[in-house]
Amino acid sequence: MELATHGAMPDGGVTRLALSEADIDARRLIARWAESLQAEVLADDAGNCFIRYAGRDPELPPVMAGSHIDTVPGGGKFDGAYGVVAALEVIEAMQQAGVRPKRSVEAVIWTNEEGARFSPGQMGAAAFAGTRSVDEILCVKDRDGVRVRDVLPRMLAALPKARMRSLGVPITAFFEAHIEQGPELEAHATQIGVVTGIQGRRSFIVTVLGEAAHGGTARQSERKDALLGAVRIIGALEASVLENESDARLTIGTFSLEPNAPLVVPGCVRFSVDLRHPENATMKRLGDLVPAICARHRGACAVEVVENANAPCAYFGEPMMQFIEAAVDRLQLSRRRIFSLAGHDSREIVKIAPTGMIFVPCKRGLSHSALEEAEPHDLAAGARVLAEVVIAACDA
Ligand SMILES: [Zn+2]
Incomplete structure (x- = not known):
C-alpha cells in the first residue's frame, strides 16, 4: 500500500x-x-x-x-x-x-x-x-x-x-x-x-499514408483518406485473425490521426496491433497474415507495417x-x-x-x-x- x-x-x-x-x-x-x-x-x-x-x-x-x-x-x-x-x-x-x-x-x-x-x-x-x-x-x-x-x-x-x-x-x-x-x-x-x-505475442505498428485534402472541395473519388483505409484494414484484421480462432486475441490499443481536424481529409493514421495465441505455430501463421491484410485493404493509400515485438x-x-x-x-x-x-x-x-x-x-x-x-x-x-x-x- x-x-x-x-x-x-x-x-x-x-x-x-x-x-x-x-x-x-x-x-x-x-x-x-x-x-x-x-x-x-x-x-x-x-x-x-x-x-x-x-x-x-x-x-x-x-x-x-x-x-x-x-x-x-x-x-x-x-x-x-x-x-x-x-x-x-x-x-x-x-x-x-x-x-x-x-x-x-x-x-x-x-x-x-x-x-x-x-x-x-x-x-x-x-x-x-x-x-x-x-x-x-x-x-x-x-x-x-x-x-x-x-x-x-x-x-x-x-x-x-x-x-x-x-x-x-x-x-x-x-x-x-x-x-x-x-x-x-x-x-x-x-x-x-x-x-x-x-502466452506469446506479436505486435506491429501500422502506418497508413494517404493525402490530406480539403474536406469540402476534394472529390470523393480522388481522395486518399488514411482513416477510411485504416478502418478497412482493422475490419479485415478482425475478420481474418479471429475467424475460427477462439483462442486468438487481437487488440488495436493505440490510434492516432493527422492532422486530426474536422475539415481535413486524414492524411496519416498510425495504430498498434497486438496479437496473441497460446500456440506458437498458430501465432506465427496469424502474425504473418498482418502485412498481407494491410496491403490488400489499403485502397489508394500507402501502408507501412513494422513488427516491433515477436515473443514466442x-x-x-x-x-x-x-x-x-x-x-x-x-x-x-x-x-x-x-x-x-x-x-x-x-x-x-x-x-x-x-x-x-x-x-x-x-x-x-x-x-x-x-x-x-x-x-x-x-x-x-x-x-x-x-x-x-x-x-x-x-x-x-
Ligand atoms: Zn505484471
Whole structure:
C-alpha cells in the first residue's frame, strides 16, 4: 500500500509509468527498505535493480525473485508490485528467522515490464536475458520523443548507493510471484496457481499514408483518406485473425490521426496491433497474415507495417512445476496448474535460467484497472510459497 502511494490516482488506481518520477520515487522507497534490511542495492545498464541478501557462499550464482513496479496508465496496486514486495518479504523473513542460506537471494525489479511508455515491454528482463541489446533499448522513445537514455541516469542518480553490475550475471533460478490477472483461481476457489507457461505475442505498428485534402472541395473519388483505409484494414484484421480462432486475441490499443481536424481529409493514421495465441505455430501463421491484410485493404493509400515485438510462448517445464507444487503441498495450500495469457518478465528470464511463476487470485480477475484487488491472506499464501521455493533453491 505504501508503494502504491507513488503514482496514486484519485480513483484508487496507480499510474507509475516506467522511469517516470513516480517509478523513480518508488525505487527510492524500496532502496530505503533495502537499507533497513542491511541488504545491498545493485543496478545494471538496463536499470534493473537488485536487493541482495548475501548467502554463506556469496560466490555462487544467486537465486532471484521479483517482478516489476511500473504500471500501465490507470493500472492497479498489485500487478508486478506484489512480486517485488513478496521477494523483499522473503529476505526479511529469512533475516528474522536467522536463516542465512548457502546461495545469495536477490529481490529484483525489472525495468519497464509493461511497455506502456517505452514499447515493447519486458525491456529490462530482455536486456538481462540478452534478447535485446542495451544500445537498442536506450534509443527507444516515448510518445513525447523522450528516450530511455534521457531518463535512465535520473533513476540511477536516485539510488546513489547502488553498485553497478554487468547485465546477465549467472543466476541459479528465478521465481516470480504475481496476481493471476484472470478469473480462474477465484472461480475454482484455489489459493495458488502453478504457471505452466506464458502466452506469446506479436505486435506491429501500422502506418497508413494517404493525402490530406480539403474536406469540402476534394472529390470523393480522388481522395486518399488514411482513416477510411485504416478502418478497412482493422475490419479485415478482425475478420481474418479471429475467424475460427477462439483462442486468438487481437487488440488495436493505440490510434492516432493527422492532422486530426474536422475539415481535413486524414492524411496519416498510425495504430498498434497486438496479437496473441497460446500456440506458437498458430501465432506465427496469424502474425504473418498482418502485412498481407494491410496491403490488400489499403485502397489508394500507402501502408507501412513494422513488427516491433515477436515473443514466442514460453514453457516452464515439468521439473520446475513439480518443484513449486511440492512447496505448495508442504504448506498445505490448494493449487492448480494455469497457463498465463498475460505476458511477464519470466518469459525472458526462462531463456537463461530455470524459472517458475506463482499466481495468486485477484478479485474478478480484474487487472490493468483501478479495481484490481487481492485478498491479504492470498497474497500472504503466495509469499509463503515463494519463500519455500527460494530457500529450497538456495540450499539445493
Ligand atoms: Zn505484471
